[in-house]
Amino acid sequence: MTTLLDVQNLVKRFPLAGTGKVVQAVNDISFTIGRGETLALVGESGSGKTTVGRCILGLIDATRGEIWFDGVRMGGGHNIRSKALRGRIQLVFQEPAESLDPRIRVGETLAEPLRHLGMSRADRDRRAREIAEHLGLKPRVLEQFPAELSAGLQQRIGIGRAVVTRPELIILDEPTSALDPTARAEIVDLLIRLQHEFGTAYLLITHDLSTVRFVSHRVAVMYLGTIVEEAPAETLFAQPLHPYSLGLLASVLLPDPDLRPANTIRLDGEIPSPIDLPPGCPLSGRCPFAEPRCRAERPPPVMVAPHHAVSCFYHEKVAALGRTTDNFARFQAESTKLLSAGAVFESAPEKEESHHG
Amino acid sequence: MNAAPPVLDVANLWVGYPSYRSETVHALRGINLQVAAGEIVGLVGESGSGKTTLARAVMGLVPEPGAIERGQVLFAGRNLAALDDAARRAVLGRELVMVIPNPRAELNPVLTAGRQISNVVLHHLGVGRREADRIALDMLRAVRIPDPERRFAAYPHELSGGMAQRVVIAIALVCSPRLVISDDATSGLDVTVQSQVLELLQTMVREKGAAALFITRDLAITAHFCTRIAVIYAGEIVEIATTRSFFRRPRHPYSIMLLAAFSHNPALRARWTRSQDAAGDAAVAGCSFAARCVRCRPLCLTEPPSLRAEAADHAVRCHFPVDTAA
Amino acid sequence: MSLLRYIGRRILFVVPQLLGIILVSFFLVKLIPGDPAVMMLGPTASQQSLDELRQKMGFTQSLPRQLLHYLHDVVRGDLGTSWQTTQPVTQDLFQRFPATLELISFGLLLAIAIGFPLGVAAARLKQGPVRKFADYYGLLAGAMPDFWLALVLIYIFYTKLNWSPPPLGRIDMAVVSPPTVTGSMVIDSLLAGDWDALSSSFGHLVLPVLTLGLINAGPILKMTQSTMERTLASDFVRYADMCGLPRRVVLRQAIRAALPSVVTIVSVLYGFLIGGAVLVEIVFSWGGAGQYAVQGVLNADINPVLGFVVFSAIVSLVIYLMVDLLYFALDPRTRT
Numbered sequence A: 001m002t003t004l005l006d007v008q009n010l011v012k013r014f015p016l017a018g019t020g021k022v023v024q025a026v027n028d029i030s031f032t033i034g035r036g037e038t039l040a041l042v043g044e045s046g047s048g049k050t051t052v053g054r055c056i057l058g059l060i061d062a063t064r065g066e067i068w069f070d071g072v073r074m075g076g077g078h079n080i081r082s083k084a085l086r087g088r089i090q091l092v093f094q095e096p097a098e099s100l101d102p103r104i105r106v107g108e109t110l111a112e113p114l115r116h117l118g119m120s121r122a123d124r125d126r127r128a129r130e131i132a133e134h135l136g137l138k139p140r141v142l143e144q145f146p147a148e149l150s151a152g153l154q155q156r157i158g159i160g161r162a163v164v165t166r167p168e169l170i171i172l173d174e175p176t177s178a179l180d181p182t183a184r185a186e187i188v189d190l191l192i193r194l195q196h197e198f199g200t201a202y203l204l205i206t207h208d209l210s211t212v213r214f215v216s217h218r219v220a221v222m223y224l225g226t227i228v229e230e231a232p233a234e235t236l237f238a239q240p241l242h243p244y245s246l247g248l249l250a251s252v253l254l255p256d257p258d259l260r261p262a263n264t265i266r267l268d269g270e271i272p273s274p275i276d277l278p279p280g281c282p283l284s285g286r287c288p289f290a291e292p293r294c295r296a297e298r299p300p301p302v303m304v305a306p307h308h309a310v311s312c313f314y315h316e317k318v319a320a321l322g323r324t325t326d327n328f329a330r331f332q333a334e335s336t337k338l339l340s341a342g343a344v345f346e347s348a349p350e351k352e353e354s355h356h357g
Numbered sequence B: 001m002n003a004a005p006p007v008l009d010v011a012n013l014w015v016g017y018p019s020y021r022s023e024t025v026h027a028l029r030g031i032n033l034q035v036a037a038g039e040i041v042g043l044v045g046e047s048g049s050g051k052t053t054l055a056r057a058v059m060g061l062v063p064e065p066g067a068i069e070r071g072q073v074l075f076a077g078r079n080l081a082a083l084d085d086a087a088r089r090a091v092l093g094r095e096l097v098m099v100i101p102n103p104r105a106e107l108n109p110v111l112t113a114g115r116q117i118s119n120v121v122l123h124h125l126g127v128g129r130r131e132a133d134r135i136a137l138d139m140l141r142a143v144r145i146p147d148p149e150r151r152f153a154a155y156p157h158e159l160s161g162g163m164a165q166r167v168v169i170a171i172a173l174v175c176s177p178r179l180v181i182s183d184d185a186t187s188g189l190d191v192t193v194q195s196q197v198l199e200l201l202q203t204m205v206r207e208k209g210a211a212a213l214f215i216t217r218d219l220a221i222t223a224h225f226c227t228r229i230a231v232i233y234a235g236e237i238v239e240i241a242t243t244r245s246f247f248r249r250p251r252h253p254y255s256i257m258l259l260a261a262f263s264h265n266p267a268l269r270a271r272w273t274r275s276q277d278a279a280g281d282a283a284v285a286g287c288s289f290a291a292r293c294v295r296c297r298p299l300c301l302t303e304p305p306s307l308r309a310e311a312a313d314h315a316v317r318c319h320f321p322v323d324t325a326a
Numbered sequence C: 001m002s003l004l005r006y007i008g009r010r011i012l013f014v015v016p017q018l019l020g021i022i023l024v025s026f027f028l029v030k031l032i033p034g035d036p037a038v039m040m041l042g043p044t045a046s047q048q049s050l051d052e053l054r055q056k057m058g059f060t061q062s063l064p065r066q067l068l069h070y071l072h073d074v075v076r077g078d079l080g081t082s083w084q085t086t087q088p089v090t091q092d093l094f095q096r097f098p099a100t101l102e103l104i105s106f107g108l109l110l111a112i113a114i115g116f117p118l119g120v121a122a123a124r125l126k127q128g129p130v131r132k133f134a135d136y137y138g139l140l141a142g143a144m145p146d147f148w149l150a151l152v153l154i155y156i157f158y159t160k161l162n163w164s165p166p167p168l169g170r171i172d173m174a175v176v177s178p179p180t181v182t183g184s185m186v187i188d189s190l191l192a193g194d195w196d197a198l199s200s201s202f203g204h205l206v207l208p209v210l211t212l213g214l215i216n217a218g219p220i221l222k223m224t225q226s227t228m229e230r231t232l233a234s235d236f237v238r239y240a241d242m243c244g245l246p247r248r249v250v251l252r253q254a255i256r257a258a259l260p261s262v263v264t265i266v267s268v269l270y271g272f273l274i275g276g277a278v279l280v281e282i283v284f285s286w287g288g289a290g291q292y293a294v295q296g297v298l299n300a301d302i303n304p305v306l307g308f309v310v311f312s313a314i315v316s317l318v319i320y321l322m323v324d325l326l327y328f329a330l331d332p333r334t335r336t
Helices: A049-057 A106-115 A121-135 A139-143 A151-163 A181-198 A209-215 A233-238 A243-250 A292-296 A315-320 A326-341 B051-058 B085-091 B113-125 B129-142 B148-152 B161-173 B191-207 B219-225 B243-248 B253-260 B266-272 B298-302 C002-031 C036-041 C047-057 C063-075 C089-124 C129-143 C146-160 C185-192 C195-232 C235-242 C247-276 C278-283 C289-298 C302-330
Strands: A003-015 A022-034 A038-042 A064-069 A089-092 A169-173 A201-206 A218-223 A226-232 A302-305 A308-310 B008-017 B025-035 B040-044 B067-075 B096-099 B179-183 B211-216 B228-233 B236-242 B308-311 B314-316
Touching (some): A003 A049, A022 A049, A022 A064, A022 A201, A022 A218, A038 A049, A049 A064, A049 A169, A049 A201, A089 A151, A106 A121, A106 A139, A106 A151, A121 A139, A151 A181, A181 A209, A181 B266, A201 A209, A218 A233, A226 A233, A226 A243, A326 B253, A326 B266, B096 B161, B113 B148, B113 B161, B129 B148, B129 B161, B191 B211, B191 B219, B228 B243, C002 C063, C036 C047, C089 C195, C089 C289, C146 C195, C146 C278, C195 C278, C247 C302
Parallel strands (some): A038 A201, B040 B211, B096 B179, B179 B211
Antiparallel strands (some): A003 A064, A226 A308, A302 A308, B008 B025, B008 B067, B308 B314
């Protein structure tokens, strides 16, 4: 897999006007995304994950560090609107209703990004219709306005508008957070399918861990502007080694009363403000394993296995807690049993006819 | 179940909104739901299912131009919709309280957190300002806000989402209510904060011996914090059961579709899921879920199913309930 | 404290702002057609005497040079002389500005007293006579010219009923003016304990204040109503209702939240009326600053015009500073 996006030692600070204080939004993070790969950047609000996305788009300049997209350095005037990059990186937002122009029909929304690529009207319309087919949209939808559609369908249009230029990278900023669970599952399936068809790489920025598990190849967990753990998705969900990753996974609620959120670890309180951070580990204030050393020194990333890096002095202690997130695997086993058991009638009427019957 | 009369008794409730295009749109269609003291009932549904309308109807505040068409809501034996404004205000916030989502938008931006709690105490418990402030501060301690004295004097914009949510819980529980309604109260919170807040709410409801109705679109929340679960679809309760029975043996295809959304297996998800967009808008004469049901049969298109008890603690509105135990 | 620092910074900013205002208005005033020399000496004056006068007044210099001269004088507190009154402009304005400020201050107070409660009532009651009245009032106040209303009021209350004194100035010719303290005739007579002056100046004030109050209540009413409607439909009011707080408490909270936009519209109206009340001033021969500036424009008397601009700019800046401080007090979100 060749590298598509390479982020090296990215730092982003925002000075707070008139106070002399600095918001340390992103503190020295590095990661890469290969072609056709999905990296999830997971974190709670205030972790800096959205700032990373904006730096990658070149919309704001990094304070330090470099971002390379396919040999082009981003920032300093080079952004997704620059001619060389136009259409190659796209964005999908959290609120589909807000990111679609309410006065423009769906068909035109889908074709819109192609105008900036200098395509002829006929080509644009053809491409938009192609994409609509990929999205599984009925032709009638192309003539409708966003407000007439469900949130799930709106988000599908948002994704369609992103893939229509056949980008190499799509930044997905909380694409499923505003949706109902069933609509969320549909969007996840669509993203996976589109990646298979087009070979697009995704940077998935989210706090929704269940979505992450579905679509990502690799996961980077962010806390207060640093990546505290990075691993292949399966590894991270099966055996998280950073106390924060573990706490995050342990607090995910699963729809099974027997699978209580694990109480092996509790992260009390909330993510602190990223202003004037202390020198040590960012989690030291909330971490049950914290020792004096954690408050004095920032733990460097350690490679504990190939492709698995963790920034914690005491990750063995976390490992010793055992595979606490077995909950995920157990739930999947149980739900597979349950979902396979009930019979779906073979003779189910086709959906088109169903409500005229 | 419980011998005591229910705190909340919703009986055959129909709520409709007049529509210019066609006839009245029925947001709720014959809801029957009882919540007894000590119970936490989860009401699960997706956007547009009518769950928020139900919450408003329980408070006697169906938003205009909607109206209760049939049936009634009894709260502790009283019909709030029939009370005058002042009498209803004496009940709301005192005996029947609401925990809201997105508290930083819903708290008054120009009043301190402490003042907003003590305002409720002042007006409902008839104590002086000083005493109300003291009770409010105690309540902030009870909801385990860090540094309660400082938060007492903080404005909503100075609080994090989790802390603002704790303030809202404090406002809700400070008068020891009989029924707590939570309307997607934790949907805007981060995961680590969400479970903390839900646990707090559960504990406080139990401590006060209140009843609670947790309205949510997230089935996972109900699995851990509710004693009974009601699934609502298109204004009807399609399945209602104790938590244990529901998750051991869900019977309605829609309940299973909601569960399937959590599965990592795309084939199994696809097996149970039919997109809302495939459903179309036309109402069918039969089951309201027919258009999205993967098990739909001819009978389902013509005959609306009624809510039938499958077991003592489990009822389902389906002609052909799924047998997941098989 | 940071508040003091904030005020200090704002006052520092006044200097470049003033400079900009003077710059723009200087060139605009110079664009007004009309030759002051011709105006002063009359149409029969000889070319030679015209040239001499122009030379003397500095009109033969280049515009930037004239501007520099003017700025140089302004810094020393000299706004030049009006050739019409032959007095220093500062002296003229110190006499006339208080008259204008008295008029529009009382006028706006009345406008608030009418518009605000009516706006709140109209926002609360979606139907009914109050709402209807507010709707028509807003429409009428917006459509009616102030000078016309002034003439109607004079016709009714002076010509027909003779309840009010003649529309000539701020006080009867026969009554001695109280010593100037605040510049407001009414307040000064009150301070001096001079009852004759008080009743006379108050009587003169009634009709012009009524004019400005009735007209300007319109925009205040509209602004209050729309802000209150939004506030009453807002999440926090709905939440307060759900908490069962008494109706009057919820209303008080909503009014409190709506106040900043009312403050804004009042401050905008105030700044506008310094010059915008001129027609009312003329109808009542009020002798205010607006009237003075218009005379200057009509007679190519440049210094009064520029002086008026400088004065109103300072007053406006002071008002906007006060508005910011009010925001500080009203909305905790602006404090951080």
